[in-house]
Amino acid sequence: MSGQKVVTPNADALEASAKAAGKGGLPPVHLWNPPFCGDLDMRIARDGSWYYLGSPINRFELVKLFSSILKLEDGKYYLVTPVEKVGITVDDAPFVAVDFDASGQGESQDLTFTTHVGDRATAGPENPIRVERDPQTDEPSPYVHIRSGLEALIDRKSFYRLVERGVARDGWFGLWSGGAFFRIMPADELDLA
Numbered sequence: 095m096s097g098q099k100v101v102t103p104n105a106d107a108l109e110a111s112a113k114a115a116g117k118g119g120l121p122p123v124h125l126w127n128p129p130f131c132g133d134l135d136m137r138i139a140r141d142g143s144w145y146y147l148g149s150p151i152n153r154f155e156l157v158k159l160f161s162s163i164l165k166l167e168d169g170k171y172y173l174v175t176p177v178e179k180v181g182i183t184v185d186d187a188p189f190v191a192v193d194f195d196a197s198g199q200g201e202s203q204d205l206t207f208t209t210h211v212g213d214r215a216t217a218g219p220e221n222p223i224r225v226e227r228d229p230q231t232d233e234p235s236p237y238v239h240i241r242s243g244l245e246a247l248i249d250r251k252s253f254y255r256l257v258e259r260g261v262a263r264d265g266w267f268g269l270w271s272g273g274a275f276f277r278i279m280p281a282d283e284l285d286l287a
Contacts, residue, residue: 123165123174124242133181142190142210161211164188166243189246191238196259205271207238215240218272225278
């Protein structure tokens with residue numbers, strides 16, 4: 095990261111500040127605009143694993159705590175407390191949707207996703223599902239919005255289960271949830287017979 099200061103704030107101080115800020119549910123990070131303190135050597139891998147100084151963070155409670163103070167601003171990810179903001183690296187999406195529950199059918203269907211850190215979001219106009227295709231392999235990468243601009247990569251097993259619930263509509267194969275239809279792929283790319 096040329097030109098940007100890399101800092102190593104005391105991880106214990108960041109943890110203590112996050113705990114104090116997050117009592118009683120998710121902290122209001124959207125209201126916080128503290129000064130930028132530099133980038134932290136912290137990374138979220140594509141599989142949802144968190145790393146600090148190159149080593150995995152194996153304490154689930156700590157990962158859950160840090161995920162609660164995650165903020166996206168202008169395409170960059172930060173850990174934010176009322177008094178400091180540090181940049182981190184996110185390889186793909188900050189969350190992984192590891193499961194979903196479905197209720198209703200057709201246009202009345204609701205799909206509620208659960209992430210690897212326990213966040214839950216029902217897909218709909220405020221939490222859309224989108225699919226990106228790898229330009230080289232054409233493999234789909236499905237995502238669902240979780241909160242405040244933060245998305246979850248939908249894991250493979252969940253995506254296969256979603257495809258089983260999909261329907262064709264107006265030339266597209268997709269999913270209904272929250273009263274909205276989310277396009278997955280052109281219907282002519284599937285053998286729906």
